[in-house]
Amino acid sequence: xxxxxxxxxIGSGLSGLICAYILSKEGYKVAVxxxxxxxxxxxxxxxxxxxxxxxxxxxxxxxxxxQSLNQYFKYLGIRDALKLQKMDLDAFDTIGxxxxxxxxxxxxxxERFVDSLSQQFPKEHLALKNYSQAIQxxxxxxxxxxxxxDKPYPDNFKHLEINAQAEIASIxxxxxxxxxxxxxxxxxxxxxxxxxxxxxxxxxxxxxxxSWRCVDGGSQIARLxxxxxxxxxxxxxKQKEVDQFLFDGNNIKAVQxxxxxxxxxxxxxxxxxPQQLSRFVRNEGGRLRKAYLNRIQRTKAxxxxxxxxxxxxxxxxxxxxxxxxxxxxxxxxNTIENNAKDWPSTYLALTPKTSTSAIYADSLSAMCYMEYxxxxxxxxxxxxxxxxxxxxxxxxxxxxxxxxxxxxxLYKKFPQLKGNVLNMYASTPLSFRDYIGCPTGSLxxxxxxxxxxxxxxxxxxxxxxNLRLTGQNVNIHGILGVTVSAVLACAELVDRxxxxxDIVAAT
Ligand SMILES: Cc1cc2nc3c(=O)[nH]c(=O)nc-3n(C[C@H](O)[C@H](O)[C@H](O)COP(=O)(O)OP(=O)(O)OC[C@H]3O[C@@H](n4cnc5c(N)ncnc54)[C@H](O)[C@@H]3O)c2cc1C
Numbered sequence: 001x002x003x004x005x006x007x008x009x010i011g012s013g014l015s016g017l018i019c020a021y022i023l024s025k026e027g028y029k030v031a032v033x034x035x036x037x038x039x040x041x042x043x044x045x046x047x048x049x050x051x052x053x054x055x056x057x058x059x060x061x062x063x064x065x066x067q068s069l070n071q072y073f074k075y076l077g078i079r080d081a082l083k084l085q086k087m088d089l090d091a092f093d094t095i096g097x098x099x100x101x102x103x104x105x106x107x108x109x110x111e112r113f114v115d116s117l118s119q120q121f122p123k124e125h126l127a128l129k130n131y132s133q134a135i136q137x138x139x140x141x142x143x144x145x146x147x148x149x150d151k152p153y154p155d156n157f158k159h160l161e162i163n164a165q166a167e168i169a170s171i172x173x174x175x176x177x178x179x180x181x182x183x184x185x186x187x188x189x190x191x192x193x194x195x196x197x198x199x200x201x202x203x204x205x206x207x208x209x210x211s212w213r214c215v216d217g218g219s220q221i222a223r224l225x226x227x228x229x230x231x232x233x234x235x236x237x238k239q240k241e242v243d244q245f246l247f248d249g250n251n252i253k254a255v256q257x258x259x260x261x262x263x264x265x266x267x268x269x270x271x272x273x274p275q276q277l278s279r280f281v282r283n284e285g286g287r288l289r290k291a292y293l294n295r296i297q298r299t300k301a302x303x304x305x306x307x308x309x310x311x312x313x314x315x316x317x318x319x320x321x322x323x324x325x326x327x328x329x330x331x332x333x334n335t336i337e338n339n340a341k342d343w344p345s346t347y348l349a350l351t352p353k354t355s356t357s358a359i360y361a362d363s364l365s366a367m368c369y370m371e372y373x374x375x376x377x378x379x380x381x382x383x384x385x386x387x388x389x390x391x392x393x394x395x396x397x398x399x400x401x402x403x404x405x406x407x408x409x410l411y412k413k414f415p416q417l418k419g420n421v422l423n424m425y426a427s428t429p430l431s432f433r434d435y436i437g438c439p440t441g442s443l444x445x446x447x448x449x450x451x452x453x454x455x456x457x458x459x460x461x462x463x464x465x466n467l468r469l470t471g472q473n474v475n476i477h478g479i480l481g482v483t484v485s486a487v488l489a490c491a492e493l494v495d496r497x498x499x500x501x502d503i504v505a506a507t
Pocket of ligand 1: 010011012013014015016033034035036039040041042043055056057058059060061240241242243271272273276305367435436437442443444470471472473476477478479480482
């Protein structure tokens with residue numbers, strides 16, 4: 001007899017895997033369907049010149065004892081097995097600017113954060129204390145962020161409607177400090193005209209609490225979760241791309257793969273980019289309202305990224321236990337707008353942590369914004385490990401030119417790279433589009449906006465009674481953000497109170 005799954009989960013990114021673990025642990029028969037050869041979505045890694053590179057996740061916040069991600073990971077049974085490197089206590093992130101030799105340091109722990117930046121901005125000690133308090137206060141408006149499970153949600157949306165740039169400017173009038181506090185805005189694709197303060201605060205606060213690199217890459221998180229899911233009886237199928245839903249009345253009765261095969265199910269949770277919903281429902285019979293689908297199609301995406309992994313000659317460049325964010329100017333809230341005319345307006349550079357050397361880095365990774373239009377000429381190509389297709393010599397030449405341009409910028413701040421780069425491996429918005437399934441290769445899914453917060457966030461529940469959504473478009477992006485999104489999706493199918501109690505009680 002054909003198997004019927006209680007729950008089919010589309011996508012094996014962090015949110016999909018967490019849903020699979022929770023629901024199989026709760027006794028459901030679960031299957032995860034992943035279109036790629038490797039599980040993990042943004043947690044995937046790849047190897048070049050025997051070096052391991054992260055596609056997405058470069059560092060994680062909030063993993064110290066008593067902090068929320070630590071508690072979520074304990075519940076998932078993966079915390080103790082993670083191979084992590086705690087980042088520099090005095091500087092998990094460093095912020096720099098062209099034409100300024102000072103490196104501004106963001107330290108771990110709120111007190112240390114305030115004290116350390118106060119040394120660089122002596123007149124701004126009170127402002128920094130107020131900033132630290134303001135980001136913590138707004139995070140407390142989201143009960144699951146700090147696992148404050150008894151706390152009700154606020155009864156209005158005022159906390160979602162604060163503009164990040166304006167709020168920071170109201171806390172300090174020092175333009176350089178404003179720029180430093182927004183200097184790592186690539187972390188949340190910050191844009192002065194739209195970014196809400198809560199988004200800035202949730203991302204920054206989690207790193208200020210504590211910052212960690214995954215040793216030998218973030219795919220270990222996905223691998224550990226897969227083990228946990230299998231232990232609970234869940235199934236994970238790779239290279240299974242969902243193409244459409246088949247209905248029985250209002251409910252989905254099966255999902256059909258691109259191969260034409262079908263899998264029967266009672267419920268579906270999708271972590272795929274919401275723009276795929278139109279494809280999944282083919283909208284026969286108006287199962288999802290046109291207005292809803294149109295809103296999803298029209299919602300602005302966060303920008304796309306160009307990333308380059310530079311492999312290094314052995315034992316030449318020292319590992320750096322901090323990230324470095326460079327900004328061309330102090331106009332950090334317009335880096336997305338300024339990118340086309342002054343590329344790259346901002347970049348992140350970091351040395352991944354490996355288990356092979358305590359002293360040296362074997363590579364340096366850098367990423368910066370890239371407009372999708374720059375790669376539009378090749379948009380009809382599709383290239384992943386399981387579907388290898390060359391986009392052509394002109395595409396390779398384009399990548400090489402850009403990687404060299406970025407390297408020229410990097411030399412200014414990292415002169416130790418000169419003469420020590422072996423090879424460059426670049427990915428463009430098309431790589432992210434093809435691997436992750438987000439149109440235009442957007443970094444973090446939908447762009448959130450303070451002036452219309454409801455339009456730019458999606459609910460877990462949909463009009464199809466047995467279809468729920470999870471992932472970075474439902475809550476916010478990032479490891480903690482999507483973990484919470486998975487808990488929110490599962491809380492619709494299991495006893496919410498029990499689930500939260502179990503998470504809080506996990507040891
Ligand atoms: C370059 C980059 C750097 C980042 N750095 C960090 C960082 O340092 N720290 C941090 O906390 N966060 C970081 N993030 C954000 C974080 O990685 C993501 O927010 C999070 O991992 C997203 O998880 P997800 O489950 O929502 O989706 P995804 O990881 O995008 O997973 C979705 C999955 O669905 C699959 N899929 C899509 N369509 C289908 C289909 N039709 N059928 C079957 N499967 C399908 C995809 O292949 C994918 O595996 C970064 C993101 C990027 C892109």
